[in-house]
Amino acid sequence: MPEFLADPSVLTKEKLKSELIANNVSLPGGEQRKDVYVQLYLQHLTARNAPAALAQPDFSSDEEREPTPLGARSRGGAAPGRKATKKTDKPRLEEKDDLDVTEISNEDLQEQLVKYGVTPGPILATTRKIYEKKLQKLKEQGPELGSSTLLPTVSSSAENTRQNGNNDSDQYSDNEEDPKVEFRLEKREPLKAKTKTPVTLKQRRVVEHNQVETTAQLPVDDAVMSEGTPIAETIVASSNETLVVNRVPGNFKHAAPTLSISEFSDLPRRTPKKPLMTAEVVEKTLAEERRVERDILKEMFPYEVSTPTGISASCRRPIKGAAGRPIELSDFRMEESFSSKYVPKYVPLADDKPEKPVTKKRSIPMWIKILLFVVVSVFLFVVYQSMETNQGNPFSKYLGVPEAKIQDD
Amino acid sequence: MCFASGLCFLVEEIMATRTQKFKAFVSEPMGDKDVTAVDGINDELGLKLAAKGFDKAYILLGQFLLLKKDHAVFQRWLKGAYGASPSQAQRCASCLTDWCYAFL
Numbered sequence: 001m002p003e004f005l006a007d008p009s010v011l012t013k014e015k016l017k018s019e020l021i022a023n024n025v026s027l028p029g030g031e032q033r034k035d036v037y038v039q040l041y042l043q044h045l046t047a048r049n050a051p052a053a054l055a056q057p058d059f060s061s062d063e064e065r066e067p068t069p070l071g072a073r074s075r076g077g078a079a080p081g082r083k084a085t086k087k088t089d090k091p092r093l094e095e096k097d098d099l100d101v102t103e104i105s106n107e108d109l110q111e112q113l114v115k116y117g118v119t120p121g122p123i124l125a126t127t128r129k130i131y132e133k134k135l136q137k138l139k140e141q142g143p144e145l146g147s148s149t150l151l152p153t154v155s156s157s158a159e160n161t162r163q164n165g166n167n168d169s170d171q172y173s174d175n176e177e178d179p180k181v182e183f184r185l186e187k188r189e190p191l192k193a194k195t196k197t198p199v200t201l202k203q204r205r206v207v208e209h210n211q212v213e214t215t216a217q218l219p220v221d222d223a224v225m226s227e228g229t230p231i232a233e234t235i236v237a238s239s240n241e242t243l244v245v246n247r248v249p250g251n252f253k254h255a256a257p258t259l260s261i262s263e264f265s266d267l268p269r270r271t272p273k274k275p276l277m278t279a280e281v282v283e284k285t286l287a288e289e290r291r292v293e294r295d296i297l298k299e300m301f302p303y304e305v306s307t308p309t310g311i312s313a314s315c316r317r318p319i320k321g322a323a324g325r326p327i328e329l330s331d332f333r334m335e336e337s338f339s340s341k342y343v344p345k346y347v348p349l350a351d352d353k354p355e356k357p358v359t360k361k362r363s364i365p366m367w368i369k370i371l372l373f374v375v376v377s378v379f380l381f382v383v384y385q386s387m388e389t390n391q392g393n394p395f396s397k398y399l400g401v402p403e404a405k406i407q408d409d
Numbered sequence: 410m411c412f413a414s415g416l417c418f419l420v421e422e423i424m425a426t427r428t429q430k431f432k433a434f435v436s437e438p439m440g441d442k443d444v445t446a447v448d449g450i451n452d453e454l455g456l457k458l459a460a461k462g463f464d465k466a467y468i469l470l471g472q473f474l475l476l477k478k479d480h481a482v483f484q485r486w487l488k489g490a491y492g493a494s495p496s497q498a499q500r501c502a503s504c505l506t507d508w509c510y511a512f513l
Contacts, residue, residue: 121468122472123462315437367418
């Protein structure tokens with residue numbers, strides 16, 4: 001029996017495939033990543049260098065692992081209790097097998113969430129429980145996810161959060177959308193940049209409405225954005241349509257023109273928002289309001305430049321007289337009172353912005369005083385010079401020329 | 410007198426540049442700005458915050474709001490958990506406070 005390589009990754013993918021075929025190893029259908037073939041090679045062929053008994057039971061596990069070519073995540077998740085021939089899988093599997101998520105530390109919790117492709121926000125006392133639940137769902141659903149695309153796996157995590165019911169902070173749902181959003185931003189680059197917001201909003205809306213697939217919705221966002229459709233008329237329709245779309249996962253294209261402004265589901269979405277209203281929620285609802293406003297504006301002014309974040313950098317000026325701010329032009333006091341008092345602070349801020357783009361405040365009057373002093377003294381000196389006639393000019397030894405001037409007078 | 414005025418000028422400049430970041434942050438909605446855009450957060454502190462998940466300014470704002478916009482508590486938290494200096498924490502707290510007054 002020929003000796004097989006211990007490190008099959010030195011071979012090309014084609015070579016690996018041919019080697020596998022030559023040794024009657026069943027290959028997964030379609031094009032797979034080289035890692036898959038390397039794995040198979042190791043399992044079947046390298047194992048044959050050793051007693052063949054080890055190779056046999058791996059077949060069943062291989063079959064299940066093959067359709068999940070999505071790298072570490074699915075491979076690790078697919079065979080939690082099986083023989084992992086790759087050494088790299090083993091430690092990871094063991095780590096994930098700490099079924100008691102409540103015992104792991106914050107950092108470990110974060111790491112494990114990252115392994116599932118989720119970017120969690122800060123894991124603090126308030127957010128920890130939510131992330132624990134999410135990790136648990138991910139671990140349960142991880143092995144079951146046999147799909148070959150990124151979307152369903154990502155959306156499953158979204159489903160988890162939806163099933164959780166969006167209890168306290170929206171942080172996790174917002175953050176987990178980031179990878180999805182980034183995934184989509186590649187397609188959406190030529191399009192308007194408000195893509196991020198609709199996905200964000202959509203996720204939250206889905207939390208309240210449905211527990212069904214977000215797969216339908218996420219790609220719909222793409223289509224929606226590409227449409228750039230007139231927004232106003234479909235506001236009402238959008239919220240209804242999304243519910244319909246949820247049940248029709250395959251009809252991405254159909255949903256696109258009707259779904260259009262998923263972002264406007266902000267408005268209905270905000271109302272069912274929990275009364276808990278944590279900081280993040282408050283922050284985000286405000287941000288959404290602004291987004292809604294800006295989207296309408298975009299429709300009204302389609303030639304406006306859109307920004308990557310979807311937020312137009314309109315310099316917002318605090319309304320004078322609002323929120324108890326007295327209308328005063330006390331901008332010179334600003335710097336000193338930064339840390340001390342709040343009331344005079346934001347008043348001078350409000351006034352300072354439109355008036356003084358330059359940061360110098362107090363320095364200006366001082367410099368003006370000095371300048372004025374110098375100017376006045378020079379002026380007086382010149383006047384004195386011109387007044388002096390026929391008398392011995394005490395300054396004559398300092399100034400040679402002005403004598404001619406005096407003579408002209 | 411020239412020396413005195415020059416000195417005054419320098420002092421004003423230093424104060425001006427320090428508050429530039431402050432003004433830049435407070436003058437518009439923070440959007441998706443990085444946490445280092447907040448006044449008082451330098452690169453080093455920003456990295457520490459980002460490692461724990463506070464990579465955007467709005468997340469730090471979230472923490473600030475969760476602490477009920479309490480200056481002292483927020484500063485204590487920032488100093489204790491991320492090793493910020495008192496001046497850093499104070500600048501950060503006042504920056505966020507001003508932003509809240511303007512936009513919240």
